[in-house]
Structures are given as C-alpha cells and as structure tokens.
Amino acid sequence: MSETELPRVTVTLPGGHRVTARVHRWRQDRDGRWWAEVTLYIPASEVDRVEGEDYRRVRREARRPPEPRYVLQSLPPAAGSRRPRMELHEAGCWALREHLGGRITPVEDATMARASLRFADTTACPACRPAPRATSGG
Numbered sequence: 001m002s003e004t005e006l007p008r009v010t011v012t013l014p015g016g017h018r019v020t021a022r023v024h025r026w027r028q029d030r031d032g033r034w035w036a037e038v039t040l041y042i043p044a045s046e047v048d049r050v051e052g053e054d055y056r057r058v059r060r061e062a063r064r065p066p067e068p069r070y071v072l073q074s075l076p077p078a079a080g081s082r083r084p085r086m087e088l089h090e091a092g093c094w095a096l097r098e099h100l101g102g103r104i105t106p107v108e109d110a111t112m113a114r115a116s117l118r119f120a121d122t123t124a125c126p127a128c129r130p131a132p133r134a135t136s137g138g
C-alpha cells in the first residue's frame with residue numbers, strides 16, 4: 001500500500017493541536033493497550049533535526065515550478081499588412097484551440113505578459129481577456 005492509499009486519521013498532539021496523519025498499522029502491546037503507527041504531516045518549520053542523524057537519504061520533494069499563466073499566439077497578418085500579429089491569452093483559454101497552426105509561446109511571468117501588451121502588434125484575447133498584473137508573480 002503506498003502512503004497516499006493509507007487511510008487518514010486525526011492525531012491530537014500534546015498541547016491539543018490536531019493534525020492529519022496516515023495510519024500504517026494498529027499494534028497491541030503486552031498490557032493490551034493499542035498503538036497506532038502513523039505518518040504525520042506537519043510544517044517542516046516545526047521539525048528539529050537531531051544531532052548525529054544522517055538526513056542525506058531523506059527525499060526532498062519540491063513542488064514543480066508553476067505552469068505559465070499566459071501564452072502568446074502568433075496570428076496571420078491583418079488584411080493589408082505583412083506583419084504577423086500576436087494575441088495574449090490566459091493559459092488554457094478555449095479560443096486557443098480555434099486557431100490551430102499559430103505558434104503558441106509561454107510567457108515567463110505576469111510582468112512580461114503585461115509588457116507584451118504595450119506592443120502595437122499585440123492584443124489581448126477577447127475571449128479570456130487576460131489582465132496580467134506586474135506584481136502577481138506567475
């Protein structure tokens with residue numbers, strides 16, 4: 001059974017804090033008392049390392065960087081023009097599918113997305129109406 005398949009339990013810690021855990025097994029001791037072997041999930045900031053222990057084999061699972069939130073799509077030139085146009089979309093916009101063939105380029109972050117709208121040949125998609133804010137990060 002993988003860890004995510006184990007059933008969840010709620011554990012009350014000394015001090016009354018309640019946290020979610022996964023239970024591995026129940027085991028009875030000589031006195032008849034039952035113990036639960038659990039995996040606890042608590043903020044890493046609450047964990048202190050013990051001197052002398054080797055933590056090199058403990059896996060570190062960082063989150064993958066967030067998906068780009070905006071994409072630029074190249075469109076054919078407008079009538080009477082030779083310059084290709086660009087359209088800014090929210091990533092996953094349904095209107096992207098209607099223009100198969102146009103190149104779609106992820107935009108690094110909201111600041112870059114906002115900057116792209118300052119170019120005369122770039123417009124915001126009328127369907128998803130992206131409004132990137134420079135301070136919003138992704």
Ligand SMILES: [Zn+2]
Nearest residue numbers: 089093125128
């Ligand atoms: Zn769109």
